[in-house]
Amino acid sequence: MATMTDAAEVAMNGDGAVPLASEAPPGVAAAAEGEAFPPDVVFRVEVLNCYYGSHRAVRDVTMDISEREITAIIGPSGCGKTTVLRCFNRMNDLIEGARATGTLLFRGVDLYDPRVDPVEVRRRVGMVFQKPNPFPKSVFDNVAYGPRIAGSVPKSELPDVVEASLRRAALFDEVKDRLKDSAIGLSGGQQQRLCIARAIATSPDVLLMDEPCSALDPISTAHIEELMHNLKEEYTIVIVTHNMQQAARISDRTAFFTADVDAESNSRYGVLVEFDDTEKIFSNPSDERTENYVTGRFG
Amino acid sequence: MRLGRVFDDRTRRVVTSEVYRRSRDVRGGVFRVLLQIALLVALLVLAILLVDTVTDGWSILDGRLRDFLAGGLRSQSGDPELGVFQGIRGSLWIAVFVIVLAFPLGIGAAIYLEEYAPKSRLTSFIDLNIRNLAGVPSVVYGLLGLAIFVRGLEDLTGGQSVTAAGITLAVLVLPIVIITSSEAIRAVPQSLREAGYGAGATKWEVIRTQVLPYAAPGILTGTLLSLSRAIGEAAPLILVGAVTGFLGGQSGLVDISQLQERFTALPIVITEWVQESGRDRGFAPAAAAAIVVMLVVVLLLNSAAILLRNHFEKKR
Numbered sequence: 045m046a047t048m049t050d051a052a053e054v055a056m057n058g059d060g061a062v063p064l065a066s067e068a069p070p071g072v073a074a075a076a077e078g079e080a081f082p083p084d085v086v087f088r089v090e091v092l093n094c095y096y097g098s099h100r101a102v103r104d105v106t107m108d109i110s111e112r113e114i115t116a117i118i119g120p121s122g123c124g125k126t127t128v129l130r131c132f133n134r135m136n137d138l139i140e141g142a143r144a145t146g147t148l149l150f151r152g153v154d155l156y157d158p159r160v161d162p163v164e165v166r167r168r169v170g171m172v173f174q175k176p177n178p179f180p181k182s183v184f185d186n187v188a189y190g191p192r193i194a195g196s197v198p199k200s201e202l203p204d205v206v207e208a209s210l211r212r213a214a215l216f217d218e219v220k221d222r223l224k225d226s227a228i229g230l231s232g233g234q235q236q237r238l239c240i241a242r243a244i245a246t247s248p249d250v251l252l253m254d255e256p257c258s259a260l261d262p263i264s265t266a267h268i269e270e271l272m273h274n275l276k277e278e279y280t281i282v283i284v285t286h287n288m289q290q291a292a293r294i295s296d297r298t299a300f301f302t303a304d305v306d307a308e309s310n311s312r313y314g315v316l317v318e319f320d321d322t323e324k325i326f327s328n329p330s331d332e333r334t335e336n337y338v339t340g341r342f343g
Numbered sequence: 344m345r346l347g348r349v350f351d352d353r354t355r356r357v358v359t360s361e362v363y364r365r366s367r368d369v370r371g372g373v374f375r376v377l378l379q380i381a382l383l384v385a386l387l388v389l390a391i392l393l394v395d396t397v398t399d400g401w402s403i404l405d406g407r408l409r410d411f412l413a414g415g416l417r418s419q420s421g422d423p424e425l426g427v428f429q430g431i432r433g434s435l436w437i438a439v440f441v442i443v444l445a446f447p448l449g450i451g452a453a454i455y456l457e458e459y460a461p462k463s464r465l466t467s468f469i470d471l472n473i474r475n476l477a478g479v480p481s482v483v484y485g486l487l488g489l490a491i492f493v494r495g496l497e498d499l500t501g502g503q504s505v506t507a508a509g510i511t512l513a514v515l516v517l518p519i520v521i522i523t524s525s526e527a528i529r530a531v532p533q534s535l536r537e538a539g540y541g542a543g544a545t546k547w548e549v550i551r552t553q554v555l556p557y558a559a560p561g562i563l564t565g566t567l568l569s570l571s572r573a574i575g576e577a578a579p580l581i582l583v584g585a586v587t588g589f590l591g592g593q594s595g596l597v598d599i600s601q602l603q604e605r606f607t608a609l610p611i612v613i614t615e616w617v618q619e620s621g622r623d624r625g626f627a628p629a630a631a632a633a634i635v636v637m638l639v640v641v642l643l644l645n646s647a648a649i650l651l652r653n654h655f656e657k658k659r
Contacts, residue, residue, distance in 0.1 A: 140461070193545075193548050
């Protein structure tokens with residue numbers, strides 16, 4: 045419970061009527077008007093559309109991401125998996141011309157409300173990237189980065205937070221003697237686990253992972269998958285993966301996206317085809333396109 | 344077995360004849376030699392220049408270096424007080440102006456252009472113009488300095504002073520500082536920025552803790568090269584009114600009061616003495632010695648740049 049964020053606590057208190065701050069935060073009121081926001085839903089996506097400039101890259105995505113589950117997003121290249129994932133922590137804001145319409149509720153709060161500060165969102169929704177991208181600093185400074193800039197941890201407690209994060213990322217034993225060494229000297233798999241440690245050091249509510257194993261060898265991949273399995277107990281994880289076996293192995297629920305071609309403009313856009321329990325997606329999908337994809341007949 | 348071995352031998356012979364061929368990369372070899380010649384020519388010219396200058400100026404460098412470094416501009420080459428002190432003083436003050444004005448302004452403009460400015464037609468227009476400005480002949484900057492800093496802002500600069508010269512040269516190298524700093528900032532991997540944002544950093548925090556430390560060595564190299572350029576410029580200084588003849592007064596190196604007075608600088612001293620050597624042969628070794636002094640000053644600045652860069656590179 046100690047790692048839970050304010051937003052999570054609000055959700056755990058029941059119906060989202062308890063405000064984050066003294067005044068009612070954006071989105072909560074809207075959710076409270078209709079029905080109580082379900083406490084086990086972390087993200088509620090309703091008719092989400094993502095644009096790059098005038099190009100509508102992702103169309104009408106609707107899905108719920110549940111708490112303490114691993115949700116996998118699979119699909120062929122160019123189907124908008126990563127675009128959707130990067131909406132969950134407003135990372136697309138960094139891309140010029142990118143915008144989103146529709147509703148994206150995080151614990152009942154509309155993430156795209158103009159009053160929302162993306163920096164605060166990213167402190168609650170951590171991210172691990174495709175290519176390991178440790179800072180060119182020491183191992184310790186990498187993990188301490190988030191807590192330091194957030195000012196959330198007193199300086200004296202930083203070593204404890206760093207150690208706890210590294211332990212949770214199953215990396216501490218390998219690096220405990222070289223916390224002061226540059227993170228660039230670590231192997232690819234270690235770097236990626238360091239990035240996970242860095243992401244959980246700010247005690248986020250959710251971890252977003254964008255193909256976290258695509259640059260890693262099978263042993264490192266197995267490490268990370270095992271790690272995700274353990275992290276699931278405390279965090280909600282959304283992972284984009286190209287590897288269907290990986291999705292089948294680790295996730296509880298799977299969303300299958302595919303790319304359609306717009307007949308008028310002849311441009312490609314992503315759509316959510318099917319979203320269900322992973323077991324069902326891989327054994328008995330209800331959509332033919334999903335079946336073709338997971339059985340390897342397409343994509 | 345035996346048959347197999349015969350077959351193997353034959354295969355090996357064929358493969359051998361194919362892969363044992365001597366390298367046929369004749370063009371590559373010629374190209375390599377041409378490149379080496381290019382490097383050699385450059386080094387040779389530099390070496391000849393250095394040896395020639397040092398030999399020419401040796402009588403002074405060896406004989407009266409101390410007096411030469413302490414002396415000033417004189418009309419006779421035989422004057423025992425002839426020396427480059429005023430030149431060094433002027434050049435160092437110009438360096439101070441460039442460091443204080445051009446570096447923060449240039450680096451700041453580069454950070455804004457790369458990190459904050461929206462990618463619009465206006466910004467690419469501005470970018471293009473900065474690049475053009477960097478190619479404008481220095482004489483033009485001299486005219487600008489004369490019109491604005493010497494005449495327009497006379498109350499502030501004291502007219503034909505080292506202040507006006509310093510500001511002029513700061514403006515001269517400003518585009519170069521902006522361009523080199525922009526390149527250094529552009530070379531920062533996007534993944535590093537994303538890592539910062541992903542960890543919950545604000546834009547300012549990402550720039551301060553990731554972008555600038557990573558770009559620092561590149562920014563430093565570019566800016567200090569531009570400093571060398573500023574110190575070597577003569578043409579704009581002549582227009583701004585650097586003194587070429589006799590310059591009295593022997594105020595100290597860091598005496599602020601001289602900032603609004605007439606001044607000279609090392610490249611001016613050199614140009615002047617080379618011209619004078621036609622009338623008075625004695626100025627030739629003085630000019631050579633002054634060149635050596637200027638080279639040493641520039642070299643010292645560059646060494647400082649390299650040391651600083653290595654320091655930052657270790658940190659990143």
